[in-house]
Amino acid sequence: MRALSAGELLTIWEQGLMQQPVQQALDLLTVACPEISYSQIAQLSIGQRDALLLTLRECTFGSQIQSLATCGKCGEHLELTFDVSDIRTTTPIEPLESCSVQVDSWEIEFRLPNSLDLMMIVSTDSSPSALLERCLLQVREGEEIQPIAQLPNQIAGAVVTQMAKLDPQADVQLNLCCPACSHRWLSTFDIVSFFWSEIHAWAIRTLREIHILASAYGWGEAEILAMSPYRRRLYLEMVGR
Ligand SMILES: [Zn+2]
Known part of the structure; x- marks a missing residue:
């Protein structure tokens, strides 16, 4: 597996806008894992697929995950912070034939x-x-x-x-406890929808940054995307955004 470039991520996001989550996951892994064929990826068990997606998420946005949950009893909003390693189970990499x-x-x-x-x-x-x-x-x-x-x-x-x-990685359950009313429950964590919503937010933010820098400096989209996020941020500060 390799990390996706900003341009690749933007292209996959655009293509995936009208697709089902199962297809979005396949498209992400097909580009990130050129060593495995599309049909092999499609035949991985869901847990094996999700293990690869966790690794790709780590390469893309880091290993820390921040998520939200709402207590079903009192409505309290919980901010959850955990690491990819906290939800990684030991899933065999080789697909089980039967x-x-x-x-x-x-x-x-x-x-x-x-x-x-x-x-x-x-x-x-x-x-x-x-x-x-x-x-x-x-x-x-x-x-x-x-x-x-x-x-x-x-x-x-x-x-x-x-x-x-x-295939334990296929169904990750977070053991949650409400700090306000001590209610305990299990909450499903779906890496596909979580990662995709992060990619969506990143894409909208990135397009906005491209718009600002292209308007200010006349640079093209590819040039701006090729910059490191740090350098892009510095230019954005210089144009007062
Ligand atoms: Zn509560």
């Missing part, structure tokens, strides 16, 4: 959900059970192979639990 779980007399072979599965769910507006069915490879009860669609709910639940265990 996994299996045994529940009573049932043995289920499955693979972990990936970006292609999420894209299919989004594009066809399918239910979460369709996602699970896509990821089941073989269902056996005793010696007999059973139709995937006939998996009992309880066994399906055990498969989902096993999937979460094998």
Whole structure:
């Protein structure tokens, strides 16, 4: 993986404005990880993808994360500060070909959900059970192979639990406590939407800076983008902004 240049980030942001989050994540990683093909990235498990996105976020905006949450009980606003390393789990880098779980007399072979599965769910507006069915490879009860669609709910639940265990980075939960009323709850942290909202804010700010410097000095967009943020800031101060 390599860091993205300001110009690349701006291009990905512009292309991603009308895209679904799953596609935005793929586009970011495709440019940042030229050593991995698009189809390999798309077939990484969601946790493996998110581990790469955390690293890219670190390369782009640093390792400290600042986020907001609201207490569901008293409405208090919480400012959260943590490090990328605090939410990084040990996800295997190599994709797992197949996994299996045994529940009573049932043995289920499955693979972990990936970006292609999420894209299919989004594009066809399918239910979460369709996602699970896509990821089941073989269902056996005793010696007999059973139709995937006939998996009992309880066994399906055990498969989902096993999937979460094998791919912990796919579902990051922050353990929060309200300082005002001591209410405790778990809050999902989604690196895709968080990172994308940061990129969006950065892009708007950067375009504004380009507008100010281009108006003041007559420089082109590429020239201004090629400057370090520090040098850009100094010029902005000189033109009084
Ligand atoms: Zn509270």
